[in-house]
Amino acid sequence: MxxxxxxxxxxxxxxxxxxxxxxxxxxxxxxxxxxxxxxxxxxxxxxxxxxxxxxxxxxxxxxxxxxxxxxxxxxxxxxxxxxxxxxxxxxxxxxxxxxxxxxxxxxxxxxxxxxxxxxxxxxxxxxxxxxxxxxxxxxxxxxxxxxxxxxxxxxxxxxxxxxxxxxxxxxxLALGTIYHKTTMTHGMGESALAELISDWESALPETIKLAYLPQPGIVRLRLSVSGDQDSKLKEAVDEQCRQLGTIIPDLIFGYDDLTMEEVVGNYLKKSGKTLSAAESCTGGYLSHLITSIPGSSAYFKGSVVSYTNEAKIELLGVPEQNIIKYGAVSQEVAEAMALGALNRFSSDYALAISGIAGPDGGTPDKPVGTVWIAMASSNGITSRLFHYGEHRGRNIRRSALSALNMLRLELKLRQTGE
Amino acid sequence: MxxxxxxxxxxxxxxxxxxxxxxxxxxxxxxxxxxxxxxxxxxxxxxxxxxxxxxxxxxxxxxxxxxxxxxxxxxxxxxxxxxxxxxxxxxxxxxxxxxxxxxxxxxxxxxxxxxxxxxxxxxxxxxxxxxxxxxxxxxxxxxxxxxxxxxxxxxxxxxxxxxxxxxxxxxxLALGTIYHKTTMTHGMGESALAELISDWESALPETIKLAYLPQPGIVRLRLSVSGDQDSKLKEAVDEQCRQLGTIIPDLIFGYDDLTMEEVVGNYLKKSGKTLSAAESCTGGYLSHLITSIPGSSAYFKGSVVSYTNEAKIELLGVPEQNIIKYGAVSQEVAEAMALGALNRFSSDYALAISGIAGPDGGTPDKPVGTVWIAMASSNGITSRLFHYGEHRGRNIRRSALSALNMLRLELKLRQTGE
Incomplete structure (x- = not known):
């Protein structure tokens, strides 16, 4: 070495x-x-x-x-x-x-x-x-x-x-070889993830080193090995990654610093499907992530950032009654937003986010960090409630990642299911 | 020390x-x-x-x-x-x-x-x-x-x-006092700015140090002085900043790491005016900047990210003829987008951006980095053409900053003019 x-x-x-x-x-x-x-x-x-x-x-x-x-x-x-x-x-x-x-x-x-x-x-x-x-x-x-x-x-x-x-x-110099592979995960915090995969971690060969690299909303798991025989090192690490993939299949969205927005973009490109969005608390950040990828105009049609109830009603066709009855941060409104985007942009999929990013706007029922995310397509509408923390910037980032991940799991299922 | x-x-x-x-x-x-x-x-x-x-x-x-x-x-x-x-x-x-x-x-x-x-x-x-x-x-x-x-x-x-x-x-620790004041500028590159203010820089007292801190779209000018007498140090630096303000009044958007989006937000809050946006090449980043500020829902009504011509026509009411005749990246389309957002969101101001972020999509006439920005209000519509570089991420950031700066100059004029 x-x-x-x-x-x-x-x-x-x-x-x-x-x-x-x-x-x-x-x-x-x-x-x-x-x-x-x-x-x-x-x-x-x-x-x-x-x-x-x-x-x-x-x-x-x-x-x-x-x-x-x-x-x-x-x-x-x-x-x-x-x-x-x-x-x-x-x-x-x-x-x-x-x-x-x-x-x-x-x-x-x-x-x-x-x-x-x-x-x-x-x-x-x-x-x-x-x-x-x-x-x-x-x-x-x-x-x-x-x-x-x-x-x-x-x-x-x-x-x-x-x-x-x-x-x-x-x-x-007579150089040895180093091989790294990083598994990208979303959907579980570092310590819960560590517990979930502790048996796998303990069983790792001594020559293979594991590092946890957390970011808001993402934990990267990097395996490293060094030695002389290039092919065998790679094989050993790839095999461990494969095993990890059987333990946490849904948490893994990619390898080696591929971003969530790239993964989703690749699925959309491959399947020829299009996407639109309706954003409330993320305020455009979801669209920004999607469009930060060169060539995203091939699959992204656009979004409505509806920062007022009027915009939700006028531009996305959310029924006013739903907002009055359930509040802007609710399953009903998030789903109506998704459906609105799907129709307005004539896209194959639509993601909608409605939540309370903070620091203000929280209530005892719906504290800061409460976020509803909905996904609409010709297959129907699904939605999910998330509880994040108090940090505005992190809530925005985690909401956008979770929305993309919802679509990723759906596209993955469609791809392998078809 | x-x-x-x-x-x-x-x-x-x-x-x-x-x-x-x-x-x-x-x-x-x-x-x-x-x-x-x-x-x-x-x-x-x-x-x-x-x-x-x-x-x-x-x-x-x-x-x-x-x-x-x-x-x-x-x-x-x-x-x-x-x-x-x-x-x-x-x-x-x-x-x-x-x-x-x-x-x-x-x-x-x-x-x-x-x-x-x-x-x-x-x-x-x-x-x-x-x-x-x-x-x-x-x-x-x-x-x-x-x-x-x-x-x-x-x-x-x-x-x-x-x-x-x-x-x-x-x-x-017994720390000496250091006083810093950072002047935030937008609209001119580091070397052109250095030439423009070179007389002022040369005349700075020896005790006051100047540092240029460039970022994409922004050059920060930090004056530092250290010593014992807090009040006199502050006075001397403040006086130099005041002098600088007379040389480049329109380039300065704030002091001490205040962001452009905060400055614009403060103007809007103070004047009770509202804002909406229509984004093409910035893909939601302008809205994300605006909504990254806590409390921005008081003045931001929302935006349409129109990543297709259809979205520009359907959601913003851009005349199809304008897109066919002038192209999506044109003064006519950017102005129609701004007007569309103004009407759809019933806001006091609307900003619109249409450009080619890259790396693809450039033509000899309109190379990557060509961006039209328009601003609409009850006072009418203004627009401006910008030529940035080849870097997608930077083009997106600089476009959003330039749009905000256009609104800042307008709001500043209205405030001091009234």
């Missing part, structure tokens, strides 16, 4: 101005290629801090990848810091200078003295050509350990990782 | 499955309150790794904040790791158990043995009540240093940072 650390350099990370998406992208790419990232560290652009972080990382791991601090301005001090760390003098690197001149010529910029300085690199490094930028990557080796420095500009870093760093590491 | 480190615990960070947004949010909040973050470290959920990271962090800094690994499942090992690190036995904490039972009763979930375990905490910590979740925060002190452990669920962590950690740190 090869242990790698990532060191991200830049004050903007430490004041929270920039989210460290570079590190997570790199971690994901390295991991896919059998290179285990054991620590990600974000530090300031001060020489002492870079040295200290390098010392600590090299004590633990075999490979360290640094990003950032390679720009042409005074606060970019990674290059001199590495030169002194590796006790190396700076030398002028003609091919890098030619590359910089070529880039500037393409953009019609004049080459300045500052840019000439960018062509100076520590003598002890192998420069990695950066096709998209002026700062080359730098590859150092010392006592069997590897230190790579890359620019922090995301697309420059990404091309260097893909085209230079990973191929070189693969060549250099 | 108080030095703080953040340690984020979780394998999902190291395989790149989750981006560490928690750490950047915390860094930003701590920084605003005069607490300098000097390192952010992401590590695996192994006990030895947590210990080692804590050792290193406490060697450098005075405060360490850990997140993650506090869930109820077997892979959540932060609590036992901290108990042994601080040489503390576990004790059952009755108030935490009562809190868990209350949370579960609200959600109609049964309390399990696993949940009972969540009420066990290290004897040497002060538990911090987590109003939104079952895992309490834990506050340890040792030899003048502070270690805080928080759950990794973002909104649980956020409420604990805001309501518990920062107030306690402020009380505990």
């Amino acid at each position: 090869v242990f790698t650390e990532i060191i991200s350099i830049g004050d903007e990370l430490l004041i929270g101005q920039v989210v460290n998406t570079n590190a997570s992208w790199m971690a994901s790419e390295l991991n896919k290629n059998g290179i285990n990232v054991v620590q990600i560290t974000a530090i300031s652009d001060r020489k002492e801090h870079i040295w200290k972080a390098l010392d600590e990382a090299l004590e633990r791991g075999q490979i360290v990848i640094l990003t950032g601090g390679l720009g042409p301005t005074k606060d970019d001090i990674t290059k001199p810091a590495l030169a002194s760390y590796f006790d190396s003098k700076m030398v002028f690197h003609q091919p890098t200078y030619e590359h910089i001149k070529k880039l500037f010529a393409e953009r019609n910029y004049p080459v300045t003295d500052v840019n000439r300085l960018q062509a100076e690199i520590p003598e002890k490094c192998i420069p990695l050509v950066n096709p998209h930028g002026t700062a080359p990557g730098m590859w150092f080796e010392k006592e069997g350990k590897i230190v790579v420095s890359l620019p922090g500009v995301p697309f420059e870093m990404k091309s260097l990782i893909t085209d230079e760093v990973i191929p070189r590491l693969k060549q250099k | 108080v030095f703080t480190e953040i340690i984020s615990i979780g394998d999902e960070l190291l395989i790149g499955q989750v981006v560490n947004t928690n750490a950047s949010w915390m860094a930003s909040e701590l920084n605003k309150n005069g607490i300098n973050v000097v390192q952010i470290t992401a590590i695996s959920d192994r006990k030895e790794h947590i210990w080692k990271a804590l050792d290193e962090a406490l060697e450098r800094g005075q405060i360490v904040i850990l997140t993650g690994g506090l869930g109820p499942t077997k892979d959540d090992i932060t609590k036992p790791a901290l108990a042994s690190y601080f040489d503390s036995k576990m004790v059952f904490h009755q108030p935490t158990y009562e809190h868990i039972k209350k949370l579960f009763a609200e959600r109609n979930y049964p309390v399990t043995d696993v949940n009972r375990l969540q009420a066990e905490i290290p004897e040497k910590c002060i538990p911090l009540v987590n109003p939104h979740g079952t895992a309490p925060g834990m506050w340890f002190e040792k030899e003048g240093k502070i270690v805080v452990s928080l759950p990794g669920v973002p909104f649980e962590m956020k409420s604990l940072i805001t309501d518990e950690v920062i107030p306690r740190l402020k009380q505990k």
